[in-house]
Amino acid sequence: MTSIEGIITTIERHSRNAGRYLIFVDGQYAFTVFEDVLIRHRLFKGETIDPGKMQLVLEDEERQKAWSDALKQVGRRPRSEKELRQYLKRRGYLPPLIDTIIGKLKEQNYIDDASFAAQWTEQRIYSQKKGRQLIKQELKMKGVAPATIQTTLDQVPxxxxxxxxxxxxxxxxxxxxxxxxxxxxxxxxxxxxxxxxxxxxxxxxxxxxxxxxxxxxxxxxxxxxxxxxx
Known part of the structure; x- marks a missing residue:
């Protein structure tokens, strides 16, 4: 747990990362947070921050950062659950947090292996003209369940x-x-x-x-x- 304790003296908008803010405590830079975290924890100029509150802020910031990283990935192209888990692990997030993020992504339909397999198969079949045996291998490597793969390939005439x-x-x-x-x-x-x-x-x-x-x-x-x- 951090030992930072004092008064928030300055809050600056991050120059290269929109939506993030630099927090200064007693005139010294302390940490950077997302705007949602800033508002949720009432991190305003003149507010007191103690080690307990600081720990909660940093944990919330870590969750928000993991969520943001995950959304960027699914925004670029559809991803399987295994792909997202591997990506978040490479980013240094711990398993409990990864489980939380994956669960939230599923709830909001950002990841769905059945939908992912269908899109992947259609793209490979029609755009790249690949056969189902190669597609089956690719989906297996992406961590898609065998039953889901079979159901998807059965839809290809x-x-x-x-x-x-x-x-x-x-x-x-x-x-x-x-x-x-x-x-x-x-x-x-x-x-x-x-x-x-x-x-x-x-x-x-x-x-x-x-x-x-x-x-x-x-x-x-x-x-x-x-x-x-x-």
């Missing part, structure tokens, strides 16, 4: 995923040099790395091979891939 895989595979096929077999091998490997299943990859490769069958040479007569059927 398989035919839509295959359509996007075909668009991606078509571009790769056209950009790949060599024989038809080279194109099959390289395009398939590319799609698998993007997280598409062997079933979808096989369907795409067959469609591409049919589309460009007239370009095939005699050495491509035998298909080295044993793709699963649709």
């Amino acid at each position: 398989p035919e839509e995923e295959e359509r996007l895989a075909y668009e991606l595979g078509h571009k790769k096929w056209k950009a790949t040099s060599g024989t038809t077999m080279d194109k099959k091998r390289k395009t398939a490997a590319f799609l698998m790395r993007r997280g598409y299943s062997s079933r979808i990859t096989g369907n795409v490769i067959r469609r591409l091979a049919d589309t460009y069958r007239d370009e095939a040479d005699d050495s491509d007569a035998e298909d080295m891939f044993d793709w699963p059927e649709t």
